[in-house]
Amino acid sequence: MNAPLPLSLRENPQLTRWIRFLDDGTVRIATGRVEIGQGIVTALAQIAADELDVPLDRVKMLSGDTDEGPNELYTSSSLSIEVGGASVRLVCAEIRARMLDFLALRLNCARDELDVSDGVFTHNGVATDYDYWKVAPSIDWNAPVSGMAAPKPVSAHRLIGQSVPRFDLPAKMTGAPIFVHDLRLPGMLHARVLRQPNRGASLVSLNEAAIRRAAGSDIRIVRVHHFVAFVGEDETAVQRAVVAAPDHARWDGVRDLDPTQSEGKWLRDQQSDDRRYGAPEAKAEGRKVEATFSRGYLSHASLAPSCAVAEFKDGHLTIWSHGQGMHPLRTNVALALDIDPETVSAHHMHGAGCYGHNGADDCAMDAAIIAREIPNRPIRMLWTRQDEFGFEPLSSAMMVTLQAHLDDKGYPRDLTTEIWSGTHVQRPGVGGATLLAAEALPKPLPPWAPFDAPEERGGGATRNAVPIYAIAAHRILHHLVTTMPVRTSALRGLGAPVNVFAIEGLMDDLAANAGEDPLAYRLAMLQSDPRAHRLLTRCADMCSWSGRGAAGSGKGLGIAVGRYKNISAYAAVAAEVEVDEHVRVTRIWCTADAGLVINPDGIRNQLEGGIIQATSFALKEQVRLGGDGVRSRDWDSYPVLRFSEVPEIACELMDAREHPSLGAGECTIGPTVGAIGNAVAHALGKRVHDLPMTRERIIAALA
Amino acid sequence: MADLELTVNGTKRRVAAPETTPLIYVLHNELGLTGSRYGCGLEQCGSCMVLVDGEPVYSCSREVGTLAGRAITTIEALGSVEKPHPLQQAFIDEQAGQCGYCLSGIIIRAKALLDSNPQPSRAEIVAALDRHICRCGAHQRILHAVERAAKTMSKP
Numbered sequence: 001m002n003a004p005l006p007l008s009l010r011e012n013p014q015l016t017r018w019i020r021f022l023d024d025g026t027v028r029i030a031t032g033r034v035e036i037g038q039g040i041v042t043a044l045a046q047i048a049a050d051e052l053d054v055p056l057d058r059v060k061m062l063s064g065d066t067d068e069g070p071n072e073l074y075t076s077s078s079l080s081i082e083v084g085g086a087s088v089r090l091v092c093a094e095i096r097a098r099m100l101d102f103l104a105l106r107l108n109c110a111r112d113e114l115d116v117s118d119g120v121f122t123h124n125g126v127a128t129d130y131d132y133w134k135v136a137p138s139i140d141w142n143a144p145v146s147g148m149a150a151p152k153p154v155s156a157h158r159l160i161g162q163s164v165p166r167f168d169l170p171a172k173m174t175g176a177p178i179f180v181h182d183l184r185l186p187g188m189l190h191a192r193v194l195r196q197p198n199r200g201a202s203l204v205s206l207n208e209a210a211i212r213r214a215a216g217s218d219i220r221i222v223r224v225h226h227f228v229a230f231v232g233e234d235e236t237a238v239q240r241a242v243v244a245a246p247d248h249a250r251w252d253g254v255r256d257l258d259p260t261q262s263e264g265k266w267l268r269d270q271q272s273d274d275r276r277y278g279a280p281e282a283k284a285e286g287r288k289v290e291a292t293f294s295r296g297y298l299s300h301a302s303l304a305p306s307c308a309v310a311e312f313k314d315g316h317l318t319i320w321s322h323g324q325g326m327h328p329l330r331t332n333v334a335l336a337l338d339i340d341p342e343t344v345s346a347h348h349m350h351g352a353g354c355y356g357h358n359g360a361d362d363c364a365m366d367a368a369i370i371a372r373e374i375p376n377r378p379i380r381m382l383w384t385r386q387d388e389f390g391f392e393p394l395s396s397a398m399m400v401t402l403q404a405h406l407d408d409k410g411y412p413r414d415l416t417t418e419i420w421s422g423t424h425v426q427r428p429g430v431g432g433a434t435l436l437a438a439e440a441l442p443k444p445l446p447p448w449a450p451f452d453a454p455e456e457r458g459g460g461a462t463r464n465a466v467p468i469y470a471i472a473a474h475r476i477l478h479h480l481v482t483t484m485p486v487r488t489s490a491l492r493g494l495g496a497p498v499n500v501f502a503i504e505g506l507m508d509d510l511a512a513n514a515g516e517d518p519l520a521y522r523l524a525m526l527q528s529d530p531r532a533h534r535l536l537t538r539c540a541d542m543c544s545w546s547g548r549g550a551a552g553s554g555k556g557l558g559i560a561v562g563r564y565k566n567i568s569a570y571a572a573v574a575a576e577v578e579v580d581e582h583v584r585v586t587r588i589w590c591t592a593d594a595g596l597v598i599n600p601d602g603i604r605n606q607l608e609g610g611i612i613q614a615t616s617f618a619l620k621e622q623v624r625l626g627g628d629g630v631r632s633r634d635w636d637s638y639p640v641l642r643f644s645e646v647p648e649i650a651c652e653l654m655d656a657r658e659h660p661s662l663g664a665g666e667c668t669i670g671p672t673v674g675a676i677g678n679a680v681a682h683a684l685g686k687r688v689h690d691l692p693m694t695r696e697r698i699i700a701a702l703a
Numbered sequence: 704m705a706d707l708e709l710t711v712n713g714t715k716r717r718v719a720a721p722e723t724t725p726l727i728y729v730l731h732n733e734l735g736l737t738g739s740r741y742g743c744g745l746e747q748c749g750s751c752m753v754l755v756d757g758e759p760v761y762s763c764s765r766e767v768g769t770l771a772g773r774a775i776t777t778i779e780a781l782g783s784v785e786k787p788h789p790l791q792q793a794f795i796d797e798q799a800g801q802c803g804y805c806l807s808g809i810i811i812r813a814k815a816l817l818d819s820n821p822q823p824s825r826a827e828i829v830a831a832l833d834r835h836i837c838r839c840g841a842h843q844r845i846l847h848a849v850e851r852a853a854k855t856m857s858k859p
Binding site for chain 2: 036037038039163165166169170172173174177178179181184190216235236239302304351352354355382384605606608610612613616636640641643644648649
């Protein structure tokens with residue numbers, strides 16, 4: 001019996017959308033998954049090369065292309081290997097099988113006498129005159145992918161499991177033009193945008209003469225209702241214009257935010273859309289323990305401000321963007337501009353690291369609006385650093401209350417996770433959300449309706465709200481706050497970092513109540529999950545858990561475990577900290593189980609990166625709101641972890657090749673925040689319940 | 704508009720630009736050198752770093768009029784994809800990067816460090832790179848890469 005086809009193949013059954021044998025003796029694999037700093041394109045090529053029996057240098061990758069590649073929606077949610085990789089594998093297996101079928105008939109031999117070596121078909125080990133390129137025209141490319149061809153067993157893998165160096169890194173280490181920011185096209189104009197402060201704000205006046213004076217040389221000012229952009233051949237001039245512009249623009253209907261809105265606890269009293277999942281109402285049996293945790297808003301803080309190039313020529317709009325999904329971008333731009341999607345092409349190019357829904361799509365929309373106003377000239381739109389911090393969607397602040405009813409031994413028999421949060425998925429085209437500039441156009445699309453990622457996709461605010469542990473009854477009470485001060489959307493881990501911080505914090509406290517070691521307490525609740533049990537045990541060995549000192553010494557060791565979305569990769573993390581008034585994370589140990597690993601070094605890079613980013617989330621990061629929106633608009637007011645602050649990290653991958661590959665890019669985020677929370681509690685002898693764990697909060701906890 | 708003569712990567716280049724133009728725009732748009740990455744324009748992230756007479760300088764804010772007669776070195780001067788500089792090779796060997804946007808500036812800063820201090824300690828490397836932001840969390844690999852480069856470059 002065959003498993004159902006991966007979603008990507010169901011949506012794109014046409015083989016030519018995935019694979020083509022090119023005249024130069026290479027095979028082109030197309031994917032909707034895009035490189036966002038995670039090394040996915042190299043990993044997908046490894047899968048294809050193994051399945052086809054060709055060397056890696058014969059594989060050419062086409063990624064994120066609406067004209068020729070498959071529509072795989074967004075590169076998100078750690079699904080690129082699980083779904084995108086599974087699709088590439090099935091496509092390659094099927095092509096290989098169809099060609100072998102064809103050749104067995106042609107050569108009048110049994111199929112199992114045939115094999116492939118470096119793309120050449122062999123008969124009983126001897127090369128035939130046939131290779132993929134010669135046979136390709138003979139097979140039926142119109143027949144949809146059936147998924148019936150069995151991929152190779154793990155034992156036959158050659159490249160899968162190898163730490164193949166990433167294709168794109170040499171260019172990035174030598175300053176080669178690989179980013180969309182580097183694209184220079186003939187006749188190209190530079191552009192900057194004056195952002196509408198918020199939806200519904202209207203431009204009352206704009207002193208164009210003053211802005212032109214500030215620009216210093218000739219610029220064009222493009223105005224479409226409340227959308228304003230500065231365009232010209234001289235990048236310095238448009239940059240000077242956009243820096244000067246806010247002082248020369250008057251807006252009506254600008255929001256006025258209060259700094260208290262920056263905190264997770266502010267959400268508790270707001271209007272919300274309430275849902276409930278899991279077990280029925282708790283029976284008030286056993287001792288009850290309750291704890292509340294919170295976190296402020298986070299920024300993606302991608303290192304580069306968003307950039308896009310767009311050109312409108314002969315009735316066709318072409319966009320180059322570093323967004324996470326080119327097909328959705330095409331659809332959403334077409335919808336906002338009220339044009340036929342068939343007249344739009346979108347091509348992915350690399351950008352600065354992307355950890356979720358940042359400004360990339362909105363920037364592409366800005367470029368598209370201008371391109372329509374100034375046809376036949378490529379328009380290069382670059383956001384300012386301040387606008388990237390100010391207008392990218394934020395990761396929602398959250399408040400989480402846990403309520404546990406304990407059994408006689410002090411283990412939770414019933415647990416409620418109650419969550420207050422804005423949405424964690426407000427991508428354009430999802431739940432009625434739109435591109436930012438669409439709100440400034442004469443006919444804005446209807447306002448967004450309350451929506452968060454559904455539970456079957458791992459949830460949004462509720463992500464990892466269900467503990468990994470065996471607890472008899474669990475429920476989620478989810479308050480999706482509908483009147484948010486700022487736009488919120490997906491950032492690495494979505495709700496998981498706060499939920500895991502809360503759950504793992506509670507587990508440590510419950511273990512202490514029960515007079516048990518936190519590790520032993522956890523392992524007792526992981527008896528039915530051998531993979532988690534093994535992983536946590538190994539992580540505890542790595543950090544010499546058994547030698548953990550007494551609480552309250554100023555030095556702490558904490559541990560946490562989780563499985564991303566409860567269906568993707570597992571990670572256990574141990575953190576060692578030193579706390580005076582500041583928290584310093586000195587060492588991190590991590591074990592991960594990602595099933596069959598395609599590229600071990602690629603995964604380790606993701607684990608390490610996730611650990612450092614989550615350390616930064618836990619200790620330093622909080623967006624400051626106030627006045628007309630985001631107040632923290634540079635790296636001084638939104639500090640992130642620096643070289644002098646990063647811990648020494650040791651990561652180990654568990655050998656679990658008998659299990660399917662699991663997306664690993666986000667699996668360390670929750671456990672890292674949880675482990676640091678527990679380490680700080682161990683160091684202080686007191687728990688800090690609110691993130692980030694800043695100096696003020698440490699002092700308050702000590703008081 | 705001034706007629707400026709700049710020495711970029713060992714070559715004299717003539718550029719017509721206002722003297723107040725930030726160097727990065729001249730590199731990107733007049734000289735076709737896009738390797739110095741624009742990150743913030745605020746001297747805060749370090750991704751635009753170049754060397755001027757061997758000293759690290761933020762190209763996003765340094766006005767081009769101040770650079771006549773000075774030797775400007777950008778990431779493109781070190782090596783290429785086909786023939787990387789030993790420092791770049793060390794980054795490749797360590798796979799020291801994720802998105803890679805910070806790397807031009809970091810590698811340029813590391814070059815300045817190794818030029819003046821060929822055998823830096825871990826603490827000296829950390830101090831040299833501390834004004835550079837890497838948002839992906841490739842820090843540990845980057846430190847290893849600079850240490851590896853110090854080893855390989857010191858071999859005769």
